[in-house]
Amino acid sequence: MSEGKKTAREIIEGYDGPAVRIMEVCGTHTHEIFRLGIRKLLPKQVELISGPGCPVCVTPVSYIDEAVYLALEKSVTICTFGDLVRVPGSKKSLADARSEGGKIHIVYSPADAEKYAKEHSEEEVVFLSVGFETTTPAGCLSVKKAKEEGITNYSMLIANKTMPQAYEALKGSADIFLYPGHVNAITGTKLCEELVQEGVSGVVAGFTAKELLTALAVALTHFQKGKPFFVNCYPRVVTEEGSKEAQRLVDTLMEACDSEWRGLGIIPGSGLRLRDEWGMYDARKKYQVPKMEGRANPACRCGDVLQGKCKPSDCKVFGKVCTPQHPVGACMVSGEGACSAYYMYGRE
Numbered sequence: 132m133s134e135g136k137k138t139a140r141e142i143i144e145g146y147d148g149p150a151v152r153i154m155e156v157c158g159t160h161t162h163e164i165f166r167l168g169i170r171k172l173l174p175k176q177v178e179l180i181s182g183p184g185c186p187v188c189v190t191p192v193s194y195i196d197e198a199v200y201l202a203l204e205k206s207v208t209i210c211t212f213g214d215l216v217r218v219p220g221s222k223k224s225l226a227d228a229r230s231e232g233g234k235i236h237i238v239y240s241p242a243d244a245e246k247y248a249k250e251h252s253e254e255e256v257v258f259l260s261v262g263f264e265t266t267t268p269a270g271c272l273s274v275k276k277a278k279e280e281g282i283t284n285y286s287m288l289i290a291n292k293t294m295p296q297a298y299e300a301l302k303g304s305a306d307i308f309l310y311p312g313h314v315n316a317i318t319g320t321k322l323c324e325e326l327v328q329e330g331v332s333g334v335v336a337g338f339t340a341k342e343l344l345t346a347l348a349v350a351l352t353h354f355q356k357g358k359p360f361f362v363n364c365y366p367r368v369v370t371e372e373g374s375k376e377a378q379r380l381v382d383t384l385m386e387a388c389d390s391e392w393r394g395l396g397i398i399p400g401s402g403l404r405l406r407d408e409w410g411m412y413d414a415r416k417k418y419q420v421p422k423m424e425g426r427a428n429p430a431c432r433c434g435d436v437l438q439g440k441c442k443p444s445d446c447k448v449f450g451k452v453c454t455p456q457h458p459v460g461a462c463m464v465s466g467e468g469a470c471s472a473y474y475m476y477g478r479e
């Protein structure tokens with residue numbers, strides 16, 4: 132990236148425009164920007180704030196309660212990504228459930244969970260399906276495969292979410308969104324382009340140092356012009372239409388529903404659930420999971436962190452009571468969480 136002879140880094144370091152708040156929608160961006168030392172290049176008036184793009188972080192406490200209920204009351208085997216095991220529920224985490232005899236099995240993909248169910252036909256197996264547009268297709272594939280293979284002991288507890296509605300809900304929180312490239316690879320860029328009409332500016336960013344510096348430099352250059360803008364700075368992966376194949380797969384199995392986001396509350400139409408014809412793979416229906424209220428630790432400010440309203444270091448228990456070894460909230464547990472990034476790389 133160059134503007135005249137300037138490199139992206141020079142544009143960022145030399146920025147002398149108005150104060151600007153840039154939201155790292157994606158937790159991976161937060162971690163990479165810290166890890167690569169990019170924060171140190173930013174002039175004072177450029178503020179980076181965290182957003183809601185860490186799937187484990189935005190999953191509400193009530194979801195953990197549902198998973199604990201399934202493990203302890205229904206004796207199902209929970210297959211899950213490792214991060215979710217230590218996220219506190221209202222009373223217990225899945226780690227607590229495991230110490231009380233619950234069967235918690237760590238997997239690296241929904242396909243692993245489906246395979247586990249196939250190989251353990253004597254167990255009832257539930258995969259904890261959380262994540263955004265990037266991970267949802269793999270969950271759908273696992274359900275499709277289970278149906279093709281006649282597997283009846285596999286289902287998913289679904290908390291998958293879609294980003295567009297979150298952008299709408301967060302419209303006033305930042306001057307510029309740093310859109311997550313891997314999500315846009317699936318969804319395309321149409322929605323981001325449409326948001327410009329509503330005054331929302333943003334750039335799609337990749338994940339390497341060069342891609343992140345380019346995206347930030349482009350964002351700052353456009354911001355100074357004073358008009359809403361959108362630029363796809365990750366064109367080697369992101370196209371306007373996205374992945375039609377993934378979109379078709381998800382649309383075949385799932386439909387939109389309202390969804391609760393930690394800190395943001397219920398955002399209409401921002402969640403996904405299996406369509407009725409796939410209902411036998413929906414753990415909530417299969418095991419008649421009661422509605423859980425979910426109460427977070429009152430000291431935890433994950434909700435504010437996820438909306439960019441405060442920095443992790445503004446939380447009173449950050450780094451004291453709450454550490455990666457003893458997390459109080461989801462943002463300290465997850466490898467993509469903002470609190471964990473601040474703890475690992477800096478305490479600004």
Ligand code: SF4
Binds near residue numbers: 431436446448458462
């Ligand atoms: Fe929650 Fe811990 Fe982050 Fe505070 S530091 S907001 S308690 S995760």
